[in-house]
Amino acid sequence: MHDMLDTICLQNIACSDYKAFSHLYDKYWDLLLSIARKKTGNIDVSMDIVQDLFVDIWQRRSSLPQIDDVRRYLISSLYFKVFMHFRHQGIQQRHVSSYITFGVDEQEEDFLQLLEGEIQHNHLINVIAESVEDMPERMRQVFSLKYHRSLSNLEIAETMGISVQTVKNQLMRSLQHIRNYIPEHLSHPTAFLFLLFLLS
Known part of the structure; x- marks a missing residue:
């Protein structure tokens, strides 16, 4: 089920509401960092990638499209950020999948959502x-x-x-x-x- 509060939050961000931006940042930072770390294996690189994702959102806030599922959208955007990191490091796309692992403690729903997002990506x-x-x-x-x-x-x-x-x-x-x-x-x-x- 989509979180309507997230959608409203993103709409407020489009109107330069920094409080709404901070709420979204605090809500999803840990999840996105965890995903990035599993993909890159490096906490510092992962923090930079997630930070860059949120900076992009704030800088592009006035032109954000209508997004119903904000969580899935953030995860998909993170996948691309990680992919770009690998590409800039000279890692071929066919090797990217070897960096993707899921912990056994993942909630099944989260695992399936992440897997579906990976396929879409x-x-x-x-x-x-x-x-x-x-x-x-x-x-x-x-x-x-x-x-x-x-x-x-x-x-x-x-x-x-x-x-x-x-x-x-x-x-x-x-x-x-x-x-x-x-x-x-x-x-x-x-x-x-x-x-x-x-x-x-």
Whole structure:
């Protein structure tokens, strides 16, 4: 059952209610930290990832989409944060699953919810990869240099021999391409809202 108080809390956050933000932070910090720690095996890295997640929410508060299941949304967003951490560390996606373990003391309901979220996350990543393959050549190159090799716009421009403005234009179009591609290939509404949050 969805927590309506969480939904109201998120709506208040969108109106810059810091008290509501603090409530959400305090309520879900321990859960998200526990999940992140099981995935990364490092408490300091996990704390940074969870902190970064909440910073993103506050910074994007005015453009947050309508979210019914806030708990699931936060967990899905955390999965992506952890995935990005692994990617930046040079860990291939196929190895990410080896970092995912669940404790035997998990409540069954929580275990099933986390497992379902993991499946949704993996599906989302696969669909994004498909959408990238569907991009025009130059757009795909710019996107890959930005999000796979983490180059700056200037570095991409120098690497490809194009202007920084062209890089910006291609990145904007690539994200729009993904936004347009996702609804046709991903039916789960929570995952779609999660994607909009990440790419907005």
